Amino acid sequence: MYEYGLMGMKCQSCVAKITDTFKQAGYHNVSVTLNPPQLMIESDNPPARARVEEILKNAGDYALALHENEHMSSKETTSIADSEEKLTPLFVILSYIAGGVLLRAWISDDYSFPSMMNNFMGGFLVVFSLFKLLNLSGFADAFATYDIIAARSRFYAIAYPFIELTLGIGYLISFQPLLINSTTLLVMAIGSIGVYQALRSKRKFQCACLGTSLKLPMTKVTLVEDLAMGVMALIMIVHSYGL
Numbered sequence: 228m229y230e231y232g233l234m235g236m237k238c239q240s241c242v243a244k245i246t247d248t249f250k251q252a253g254y255h256n257v258s259v260t261l262n263p264p265q266l267m268i269e270s271d272n273p274p275a276r277a278r279v280e281e282i283l284k285n286a287g288d289y290a291l292a293l294h295e296n297e298h299m300s301s302k303e304t305t306s307i308a309d310s311e312e313k314l315t316p317l318f319v320i321l322s323y324i325a326g327g328v329l330l331r332a333w334i335s336d337d338y339s340f341p342s343m344m345n346n347f348m349g350g351f352l353v354v355f356s357l358f359k360l361l362n363l364s365g366f367a368d369a370f371a372t373y374d375i376i377a378a379r380s381r382f383y384a385i386a387y388p389f390i391e392l393t394l395g396i397g398y399l400i401s402f403q404p405l406l407i408n409s410t411t412l413l414v415m416a417i418g419s420i421g422v423y424q425a426l427r428s429k430r431k432f433q434c435a436c437l438g439t440s441l442k443l444p445m446t447k448v449t450l451v452e453d454l455a456m457g458v459m460a461l462i463m464i465v466h467s468y469g470l
């Protein structure tokens with residue numbers, strides 16, 4: 228259960244109006260109270276604060292209370308904290324991708340550093356994008372809680388898995404390497420900033436790197452992923468073009 232303090236509520240009519248607006252926006256498990264003025268949303272993923280504010284504006288002259296009043300129930304906070312070490316699925320997936328890279332190298336008899344790195348990056352981006360696409364709306368909500376662009380643009384949050392998929396395919400078919408590597412470097416740099424800020428805040432976030440079905444916690448591993456992919460893209464640019 229995710230709880231938000233509200234400002235601007237005056238009567239039961241406000242309660243009904245806000246409740247109906249959120250249900251029309253797709254949040255059906257919603258509860259609104261007048262005393263205290265509070266919005267409660269039952270969801271597997273934390274709704275983006277920017278998204279909640281947008282829906283409130285559609286309901287009328289209402290706003291969220293100070294950010295400190297926003298919190299998760301103690302049960303869910305404990306649940307996320309308890310899962311902090313449960314990153315096994317992530318490492319299994321990375322192992323499968325690495326195994327696929329080695330298999331492709333064996334079949335093509337090409338164990339060169341650029342080829343193997345190129346195939347790893349392609350496989351990484353394609354696989355991770357597909358997990359996000361399993362629940363696109365849920366991913367967008369979770370991603371917007373910490374990404375610096377997704378928090379301000381729902382369009383970017385929705386488009387992100389498709390950007391990853393396009394980049395991954397670009398790597399696998401060796402399409403415009405300079406463009407693909409430069410775009411990957413930019414995307415990963417932006418992502419790293421959001422993850423770094425989230426980790427510094429000491430709040431508990433769900434990592435959206437593999438969508439929302441696996442419920443991975445946000446840890447330093449997420450930051451390492453983004454930074455590693457960015458560094459690999461930079462290495463590919465330097466190696467190929469001597470920049």
